[in-house]
Amino acid sequence: MKIDHIISLTIVGGLLDGTHVEFLPGLNCIIGARGTGKTTLLEFVRWVLDELPRKDISPVARKRIESLIQGNLNGGRVELEIETRDCLRYFITRAVGEEPIVLDSERNPTALSVSGGAFFRADIFSQNEVETIADHGKFQLELIDSFARAEIAEMEKASDDLVHQIITHSKQAQPLVTRLAALDQEVKQLPVVEERLKGFVAKGDQSADAINQAHMLKALRDRESRLFDGAQGFLQVLSDELSMFKGRFKTEFGGKFTQEMADGPNKDAVNKLHGHLNACSKTVDSAIKTALDAITECSENARTEEVSLQLIHQQQELAFRQLIEKYKQHQDQSTERAALEKKRNTIIECQNESNEVRKQIKSSEKRRVELLASLSETRDRRFAVRKRVADRLNTALSPNITVSIQQDGNAEAYQELIESSMKGSGVKQNMLAQKITRTLPPSQLADLVRAGNLPLLIERGDMNAEQATKVAAVFNSPEKLAELETVCLQDAPTIRLRVGDTEKDSAMLSTGQKCTTILPILLLEGGNPLLIDQPEDNLDNRFIFETVVDNIHKVKSARQLIFVTHNPNIPVLGDASRLFVMESDGEHAKAVATGTVDECKDQIVTLLEGGADAFRKRGARYGV
Numbered sequence: 001m002k003i004d005h006i007i008s009l010t011i012v013g014g015l016l017d018g019t020h021v022e023f024l025p026g027l028n029c030i031i032g033a034r035g036t037g038k039t040t041l042l043e044f045v046r047w048v049l050d051e052l053p054r055k056d057i058s059p060v061a062r063k064r065i066e067s068l069i070q071g072n073l074n075g076g077r078v079e080l081e082i083e084t085r086d087c088l089r090y091f092i093t094r095a096v097g098e099e100p101i102v103l104d105s106e107r108n109p110t111a112l113s114v115s116g117g118a119f120f121r122a123d124i125f126s127q128n129e130v131e132t133i134a135d136h137g138k139f140q141l142e143l144i145d146s147f148a149r150a151e152i153a154e155m156e157k158a159s160d161d162l163v164h165q166i167i168t169h170s171k172q173a174q175p176l177v178t179r180l181a182a183l184d185q186e187v188k189q190l191p192v193v194e195e196r197l198k199g200f201v202a203k204g205d206q207s208a209d210a211i212n213q214a215h216m217l218k219a220l221r222d223r224e225s226r227l228f229d230g231a232q233g234f235l236q237v238l239s240d241e242l243s244m245f246k247g248r249f250k251t252e253f254g255g256k257f258t259q260e261m262a263d264g265p266n267k268d269a270v271n272k273l274h275g276h277l278n279a280c281s282k283t284v285d286s287a288i289k290t291a292l293d294a295i296t297e298c299s300e301n302a303r304t305e306e307v308s309l310q311l312i313h314q315q316q317e318l319a320f321r322q323l324i325e326k327y328k329q330h331q332d333q334s335t336e337r338a339a340l341e342k343k344r345n346t347i348i349e350c351q352n353e354s355n356e357v358r359k360q361i362k363s364s365e366k367r368r369v370e371l372l373a374s375l376s377e378t379r380d381r382r383f384a385v386r387k388r389v390a391d392r393l394n395t396a397l398s399p400n401i402t403v404s405i406q407q408d409g410n411a412e413a414y415q416e417l418i419e420s421s422m423k424g425s426g427v428k429q430n431m432l433a434q435k436i437t438r439t440l441p442p443s444q445l446a447d448l449v450r451a452g453n454l455p456l457l458i459e460r461g462d463m464n465a466e467q468a469t470k471v472a473a474v475f476n477s478p479e480k481l482a483e484l485e486t487v488c489l490q491d492a493p494t495i496r497l498r499v500g501d502t503e504k505d506s507a508m509l510s511t512g513q514k515c516t517t518i519l520p521i522l523l524l525e526g527g528n529p530l531l532i533d534q535p536e537d538n539l540d541n542r543f544i545f546e547t548v549v550d551n552i553h554k555v556k557s558a559r560q561l562i563f564v565t566h567n568p569n570i571p572v573l574g575d576a577s578r579l580f581v582m583e584s585d586g587e588h589a590k591a592v593a594t595g596t597v598d599e600c601k602d603q604i605v606t607l608l609e610g611g612a613d614a615f616r617k618r619g620a621r622y623g624v
Contacts, residue, residue, distance in 0.1 A: 002085045004120055005560040006529055009045060013076015015589050016040060022594075024578045026556045029571040030564045031600075031607055032582030037589035038564040039127060041582075042533050043068055044078045045562075046124045048094045050114045057138050061126065070096060082120055085527065090120070117149060117528075125522065127533040127564075134506035134514035137410060140493040143521060144405065146528075147389045155382040162375040163486045169371065170482030173364045176357055177478055183354040190347045193340055200337040207327040214320050215334075219341040221313050226349065228306040235299045239292060246288045249281035372485055383407045383491050390493070396524055401517055402496045402503060409492025411437040417487050421480065425470045435462050436471070446484040449475045495521075512538045516547075523551035529560040536567040549573045568608035572597055579604070 003025060011019040016037050030038045046052060047069050053061040079093040089105040092114055102112040112119055123146055125133075133139040145152045200215075202208035261270045324334045386405050393403045415437045422429035436445065440461050448457045449472050457468040475481060496503040497517040506517045515538045522530060536544055544567060552561065552574040563570060571579055579600040581593035593600055609615045 002087060003559055004085050004122075004528060005083055006045065006122070006562070007081040007083055007089070009041065010079040010081075011044065011073075011076065012078075014074040015072040015584075015587075016044075017076065017588065019590055021580050021591055022578075023560065023562060025560050026577040027552055027561045027563070027571070027574050028578045028580070029574075029576045030562070030580045030582060031566070031571065031604065033584075033607065035586075035589075036582035036584040037072070038582050039533050040068060040072045040589075041580075042124065042531050042562070042564055043126065044073075045080065045122065045531060046126075048078050048080045048092050048100055048114075049117075049120070049122055049124075050100055051117075051122060051124050057142070058132075061129070061132075065126065084120055116153060121149060122529040122531055123522070123526065124531040125533065128537065130518045130522065130532070130535065131511055131514045131538065133518045134495065134509065136507075137492055137494075138490070140495055140506075141386075141490065143518075144386050144389050144393075144403070144493055147392070147524075147526065148385050149528075151385050152382060155378055155385070158378045159375060159382070159488075162371055162378060163488075166368065166371045166375065166482050166486050167479070169364065169368060170478040173361065173368075173478040176361050176364065180354060180357045180361065183350045183357065186347055186350040187354055190344070190351065193344045193347060197337070197340050197344065200333050200340065210323060211327060214323050215337060215341060217316065218320055218338060219345060221316060222342050222345050224309060225313070226345065228302065228309065231302050232299060232306070235295050235302070239295045239299075242288050242291055242295070246285055246292075247281075249277055249284070253277055368482075375486065379488075380407075386491055386493075393521060393524070397520055400498050401520060402498075403493065403521075404496075405491050405493045407491050408441075408489035410490035412490070414442055414487050414489060417483060421474050421483075422471070425474060427467055427470055432463070432467055432471075438462075442484045442487050442489070445471075446475070446481050448472075449484075450481060452476075512540065515539050516543055520547060520551060523548065523555055525555050525558045527559065529562065531562040533564045534566065535563055536565060536570060541567070541569060544569045545573065566608060568604055571608075572604060581607070 005025050006023050008020065008022045011017060019037075019041075021041070030041060032038050043065050046065065052065055055062055073096055075096050077093060077095040079091055081089065081091050083089050090110070090112070091103040091105075091107060092100050093103065094100040100114045102110045102114060104110050114120065133143055202211040257270070257274050261267070262274075264270065324331050383405070390403045390405045393401075397403070415433045418433035418436055419429045422432060440448075444460070445457075448460070452472065454465070454468050454472060457463065457472060458465060461468065461471070463471065475484060495506040495517055497506060497509055497513055499509075499513070504513075506514055509517060515535075519535055519539070522532065522535075535548065539548070549569055552570070555561070556574070556577075565571065570576075576597055579593075579595060579597065580591045581600055581603040582589055583592045584590075593603055597604065605612050605615060
């Protein structure tokens with residue numbers, strides 16, 4: 001069976017300068033006294049593969065490893081040779097301060113990236129990291145995900161993309177909501193204005209109909225003028241916005257192309273990029289000019305029509321004034337009535353715009369619901385994958401070890417969102433956040449805030465009126481509601497060890513029991529190389545012999561194992577394919593011996609057994 005595996009590790013510079021070790025599929029063990037660079041070798045592999053602990057999950061561990069790399073490499077370089085399960089060979093080289101570079105088997109650069117384990121990945125655990133997994137749910141979740149990395153990575157990306165779309169969508173919706181609120185304030189005045197206009201309607205004589213008709217036409221002229229003004233305003237805004245993009249290529253990139261680049265060793269690629277950008281710039285600028293010319297032509301034509309209309313309006317206005325002057329009994333009210341009709345026209349414009357904005361908001365709301373449904377479905381599928389992994393682990397490890405996972409069981413991100421949002425609001429945000437996350441799921445909180453239902457918010461959120469009012473005020477915007485609706489409630493795993501007749505949560509176990517719980521999970525079959533620094537830490541030799549060694553024999557044909565160890569049971573009883581014996585003079589370290597267990601027998605006895613005399617004396621003492 002073909003598996004991903006590491007072929008060799010080469011180090012240039014620093015403590016391990018000149019070291020070249022070649023690994024085999026199966027079990028590889030690195031042994032040596034303290035301070036001989038064993039851990040450094042493993043962390044170099046981790047660093048080259050860009051598999052350092054994530055900053056958001058283990059910032060301290062990541063910083064520790066980065067310091068170890070810098071301190072022991074001294075500006076040097078590390079290179080890995082790897083082979084994928086597809087029998088493709090690559091070299092991955094990395095220097096301090098640089099990103100990894102992937103070369104093909106002929107050492108030609110490729111476009112491949114090691115980031116995210118796209119084509120090759122290893123499972124690497126530093127010293128004491130096994131115990132850390134037992135203590136924290138976030139590390140246990142990472143461990144579960146490691147058994148289905150490709151599927152989980154795909155869903156994580158889809159989830160992140162959907163969250164980005166929802167947040168972006170909410171930002172676009174915010175101006176609509178703000179505009180609608182302002183328009184509705186204006187529209188509220190319409191009944192008052194119309195009621196006042198009723199008092200100005202001419203009645204009782206033969207002039208009434210003529211006067212009313214004249215005012216109606218005057219109001220219509222006002223609306224026509226507004227139409228032309230609005231068209232010109234829109235064309236001007238459109239022209240201004242398009243003009244902002246004209247010449248953007250030159251503005252953004254013109255100064256970035258220097259003569260040094262144009263004449264440099266990579267001038268072909270640089271000058272080709274310059275040519276592509278220039279060609280694109282000309283095409284885009286030409287299209288913008290065509291659009292601007294069309295806008296200018298439209299504006300000039302509209303202006304011509306507007307002038308013609310103004311002349312007609314002036315004639316009609318003269319006729320209106322003559323009519324008013326003819327019926328002097330209506331003259332006193334004419335000016336106020338005309339002003340009210342203009343006011344009504346303004347409000348009706350707001351009303352029409354309000355209706356259009358409502359349609360946009362309704363469409364936006366439909367899209368929001370669709371995106372949220374897709375996000376929920378994606379997270380459900382992610383949980384289903386994790387549940388499948390948990391079931392697989394239980395089949396392999398029960399009854400001694402059981403793994404369960406609760407969907408959306410970790411509300412840390414939700415609590416942090418409430419705490420940060422409520423900061424400065426005058427309430428004790430920590431206590432309030434704990435109370436809300438305990439009583440209200442994010443979607444329910446968003447629904448209550450959106451509906452403005454304070455009584456239900458008080459009841460379900462176990463809040464007082466002041467707290468509920470402030471929560472509603474803080475989150476009552478499309479963007480904040482979107483943050484609530486997209487906040488990730490992580491799935492919460494629980495790993496338990498059977499101790500006697502009871503099962504105990506891994507976090508409640510002794511240090512040795514924690515390693516007893518987690519290590520068998522790490523040693524299950526998987527397609528990635530497994531590297532562990534001192535897997536025997538805190539374990540008794542009986543467990544190592546009965547469980548760890550047994551598991552090694554089960555999986556070493558299906559995955560590569562590279563262990564840093566001080567325990568002889570692992571390389572000897574695990575029948576290691578290759579051992580590396582490390583020595584150091586304090587300034588430099590190197591592998592002084594490489595070979596099979598039999599070939600490195602003397603070093604194993606000396607370093608791991610305490611020497612032949614110690615081994616014989618223990619045997620004699622035991623009577624073995």
